[in-house]
Amino acid sequence: MEHIFERTERLIGTEALNILKNSKVCVVGVGGVGSHCIEALARSGVGRLAIVDSDVVAPSNINRQIIALHSTVGKNKVDVMKERIFDINPNAQVEALCRFITKEDPLDFLQGCDYVVDAIDNVTAKIHIIEYCKQNNINIISSMGTGNKLRPDLFYIDDIKKTSICPLAKVVRRELKSRNIENVKVLCSKETPKVDPLSGSEKRTPASISFVPPVAGYMLAGEVIRDLCGL
Template identity: 50%
Template sequence: MLNQFSRTELLLGNEAMDALKNARVAVFGIGGVGGFTVEALVRSGVGSIDIIDDDKVCLTNINRQIIATRKTVGKYKVDVMKERILEINPQVNVTAHQCFYSAETAEQFEFSNYDYIVDAIDTVSAKIEMILRAQEKNVPIISCMGAGNKLDPTKFEVTDIYKTSMCPLAKVMRRELKNRGVKKLKVVYSKEPARKPLEDMSISCRTNCICPPGAERKCTAKRQIPGSIAFVPSVAGLIIAGEVIKDLCGVR
């Protein structure tokens, strides 16, 4: 019988679709990367999904985030994403966590409940905390390295963290994970050298912050505000979704 996943089933088969329907995936970070990851997971038939983010949609998100429109500015990202998920597939079991993942909030999440974890956040300490907990529970995890200040989406690769190069975030992660005894980690990263954002204060959040009222973490708190564009983080997010889907189905 035809349904919304019939075209996907032609590629993957019935058993794989059942595996996806019964899978529970957690996506940490619903931004330029994570939003597209969630979109693709849901459109591919994942039956249960946890979305984790404490941020609100900002006007400056519209250039790259799938949930960001003029109508959603000021709303919590997880609320907007949940509504979008259920519009795509009302049968999905969605759990929205309005939360910034860190060592302090980690106990709110039982990683053993997940079949796969996606790390789409950009805070090094939180990424490390998440990776260590996932590996402790033997839950597959894929981590996104830097997607900001890049212009070439064809430079993304899927590899082990210790095989990465060029990416400044990956360099830090290699060192920190090695110090903690982590032997391997699947990542998506770009070999493109990072570009330096223009130092133009007239278009910088540093001096012209427009974060929505009530935003927990403002852009001005960041050490550097990266430049971004629609066709780079989205590609990283779709690559991640592809890896998750193929791993859950055992398809290569």
């Protein structure tokens, strides 16, 4: 009888599929990038997922987030995503945490993870998560800025020290350097942002479009899967 991961197994092999089934991946941030990353991880057979986000689905999310529909507006993002994961793979183990990450957060939910995907925009929380993972020898990949962009083909994955152009990556590089944190894998873009995220002294929400953040999410998921399976 055909099983839901049969075609994946034919591509990567039984051993790799079993690795994914027994791996735990945490995705912090269930937004335009994170929601699609989680979707790809679930559809690839990752058996244990932890998902973290404090927000509810808003109408402004509908243009790019896989969990955002008129029927889900107002619901906790992690609850909607958890339900979706179970609809994909009823045998998955899912830990859904409606939690806002601060620099004081003990990040206890990251213990036991085989891989962490940082898909949040808050720099303080992002640095805190990266630092924790490096100190505890937990594999991590961090997403840099995906807003204000129209060219998903310009995304790439590399060490943070090799990034340029991206304003968020510049800040993260500086903060990591000040903490002597090295060898951090990130997803970044070579595209110059189309809209300045700062207007005078007032911060603006980055602009976005349907076909850019999802590509970043799928690239992150692909990197995680290849790393876990040694592909």
